[in-house]
Amino acid sequence: MNDVVEALVSTVDAVCARYADPEQTWNPRLWDELEKVGVTLLPVPEERGGAGADLATTVEVLLAVGRHAAAVPLAETALLAGWLLADAGADVPSGPLTAALAGSDVTLRQDGDAWRLSGTLPRVPWARHAEGIAVLADGHVAYVVRGGFEVEEGANLAGEPRDTVHLRDAAPAQVLATTATAQAFRERGALGRTALMAGAMETATGLALRYAGERVQFGRPLAKFQAVQQHLAEMAGETLMARVAAQAAAAEGTGLAVAAAKAAVSEAAGTVCRLAHQVHGAIGFTDEHGLRHATTRLWAWRDESGNEAEWGERLGGLALDAGAGLWPLVTGGDA
Incomplete structure (x- = not known):
């Protein structure tokens, strides 16, 4: 940037x-x-x-x-x-x-x-x-x-x-x-939802990190417990992947990169939501807590403009169509 x-x-x-x-x-x-x-x-x-x-x-x-x-x-x-x-x-x-x-x-x-x-x-x-x-x-x-x-x-x-x-x-x-196609429309819609999800995942991960550092249980912050640390690390990894996937899809604009990004980020959104609510416990589900603003959107956006199954199928179709040209397709992003 x-x-x-x-x-x-x-x-x-x-x-x-x-x-x-x-x-x-x-x-x-x-x-x-x-x-x-x-x-x-x-x-x-x-x-x-x-x-x-x-x-x-x-x-x-x-x-x-x-x-x-x-x-x-x-x-x-x-x-x-x-x-x-x-x-x-x-x-x-x-x-x-x-x-x-x-x-x-x-x-x-x-x-x-x-x-x-x-x-x-x-x-x-x-x-x-x-x-x-x-x-x-x-x-x-x-x-x-x-x-x-x-x-x-x-x-x-x-x-x-x-x-x-x-x-x-x-x-x-x-x-x-117009020369615009239905497939191009779907891909641009998927790119938009991918970027929005990546942003919401950053918020959910940030809230979990803050809560784990502030909430004390059994005499120490939640962030000191190994299981919670593993949750936070996994969330951070999935969130970083989502940002990179959205940026890569934007650089390519169409085809393989968009299909891969929407499929991967939709799946990652589910993981981040699950772990964020596990870290927060019951309070994360209440109307008063801000976590729900991120997670309800993630649950909704992951299915909009095609869910991970639909874009995974699209990804598989592109790979099959490429045949012997799969390696150049993957490495060069030529979909």
């Missing part, structure tokens, strides 16, 4: 430390502050309204967002909706955005000079708070603004909005041809 990126991440950390409230399921004040910093459209090209940063910088910022359990759709806006619109040649509007991949029951059709979008989009992150939804359907990006869709509210385990969106002959504000 160079000095510029380090300074940017420090600024985001400071903003999140001041304004983030893990109890909230949507934090408009924090979103406004992050917009002022200029990170909400971080990887979007400058000519389309963004900052023109690379994926590596974006992942570092998402690590900070994950550390603070920030209730904002930064991954959805920066990595998905912003990417879809910019890739299709559209300027990206300000404000919180979200994105969805159209399923088989979603139809996009042209009605004279107008377009119509119909169907249901399940579990769309932050839909009720988004200014618009970018939908990838049939080789097109259809952008539907707030008021053009109906929302049936839902939530993940952490209480974050995961809404069902009903499109009833919606009239998109824009419909543009």
Whole structure:
């Protein structure tokens, strides 16, 4: 991480430390502050309204967002909706955005000079708070603004909005041809969740380390017991692996690195959650303790954008397809 990126991440950390409230399921004040910093459209090209940063910088910022359990759709806006619109040649509007991949029951059709979008989009992150939804359907990006869709509210385990969106002959504000693929959409979504999980794992591990150092049992801190030390060491190892995996996936952007990172970090998240709660004991499960803000998100995020089994299968498919070229695939990251 160079000095510029380090300074940017420090600024985001400071903003999140001041304004983030893990109890909230949507934090408009924090979103406004992050917009002022200029990170909400971080990887979007400058000519389309963004900052023109690379994926590596974006992942570092998402690590900070994950550390603070920030209730904002930064991954959805920066990595998905912003990417879809910019890739299709559209300027990206300000404000919180979200994105969805159209399923088989979603139809996009042209009605004279107008377009119509119909169907249901399940579990769309932050839909009720988004200014618009970018939908990838049939080789097109259809952008539907707030008021053009109906929302049936839902939530993940952490209480974050995961809404069902009903499109009833919606009239998109824009419909543009795109080269973006469903697989690229899934990979970018997985990259975002991987970075957020790596950040949340840092928080869970930090809380466990602090609690083990402060909590005295049988006359000495928990951190002095060998079994607890082993738990903490394993958590630290898994957390470091998650950060490195997210950074490596960002450097590659697609294919093998993303599949490997999401599979490995989703599995590691389960380990870190289990050990963090073992170190804390019963207090870690209470509403009053901050650990739950990290672990409930980790349990939710590990299954979003594909769980470890799905990405493990993808990884195996890439390896089989490579055949004799497996070694160059692994060492060169050419997926």
